[in-house]
Amino acid sequence: MDVHLTIHGRQGLAGQIYRQLRAGVMDGRLAPGQRLPSTRELALQLGVSRKTTLDVFERLIAEGYLRSRAGDGTFVADAMTRLAPPPPMPATSPAAGSIWARLEDALPMTPADTPPAYDFVGGVTDKSLFPFDQWRRCVSHALRVQARGRGTYRDPAGEQELRQAVASYLAFSRAVVSHWHEVVITQGAQQALDLLTKVSVRPGEVVAMEDPGYPPARIIFAALGAQVVPVPVDEEGLVVDALPANARMVYVTPSHQFPLGMPMSLERRLALLEWAQRHGALVVEDDYDGEFRFEGRPMESLKSLDTAGVVAYVGTFSKTIFPELRVGYVIPPAPLGSALRRAKQVGDWHSCTMTQAALAKFMLDGYFAKHLRRMHKEYAARRAALLEHLRGDLAPWLTPLPCAVGIHLVAAIRAPQDESDMIRRAAAESVGLYGMAGMFVSQAPRPGLLFGYGGIGVTAIHAGLARLASALAGRRQDAA
């Protein structure tokens, strides 16, 4: 592998190389166990004599930074103590005045490195059930396609095959009719929100969003300088009458309100569309996990009801495949299409073509539909197991909120239990539970827990919740 070192002048060459390699090991840029180029390769690369690089390697080996294996090469030593991370930036640093320095921790839902044994974290899917063999075939296909390509930048809106696959999937599965030309492939839903805000909201203008709502959406709107106005939700979804008249953009999750779970009623959907048309605002419909419906009939998407061209429909493969894939898409109202493509191009040219080609093949060959059917069945069983406990042995403490869609659901905590106390009690039983407090902005938080079941199987759901119920019951008996 290449190691990037910079040589200034022709003086003290060994010292320059030594200091840079040592610093790389100490701050972790050169990882433990990583193979270094041979002394011959490095000498050639840097235009120095072989003796110079040999001397440097010998010194670093003698000092314990590197180790050599006869006939195999030279490696970064395994047991290096790392330097402490640099101290926080002083208040006078260039970044200190920027909006980024003041943002709350960007994406708070990242799971812990060492998760509890029974973890109900949201935002994860079950990779153990993903058909990696089929995916491998699709990736090999994508490699073959890529090997034939010209080695140049591609269409910022994405590869045609994937856009066609997405358009036809949406038409058949989500009743969202679009032409493939309208689909813009993004790095997850998050980039779709980023681009939509950039092209339709100026700094200082108002973006309205549901309260409680999806924190990463709030953060991206704020990061781009928008004034984010929280709007309450009730059992029918966003309270349209409470929208600020000057909102340029309204962000909603109509299929499965994030986090509470109820769908937006048809009446509210129509009221929101009418409001947006009257106020010249853009409505962003985030349909992040509507694929998994367990009860009732699907309600029409805002996009399919939109006759005035005010809705941007956003979707993602983060829930149907896994979040690391980083593929999402947006179908904007037609007049925003070219600005959105430009914003995508200016930001990152386009998304990775290899992932796009593999995903297109995965969809067009029917693997995606098959995977969705399998996951639907699996998640239905997990949801049923979860509800069995919430309505059974956990009923004295928790009440599930109505929710027919998705891979998480919320349970309200019955008074006088307190959210953080419940989470602490659960953690003591190795059960990972997650609260709702951080998702409310202007409304008083209603105590509740968000149960993700994308990453926990039926057996673990039963075992974890039975443990939790008996621990809570034990405490009740102690108190009696």
Ligand SMILES: Cc1ncc(COP(=O)(O)O)c(C=O)c1O
């Ligand atoms: C409301 C909402 N939107 C979107 C997403 C997915 O975002 P992305 O596609 O950026 O991974 C999630 C994932 O948890 C979500 O909860």
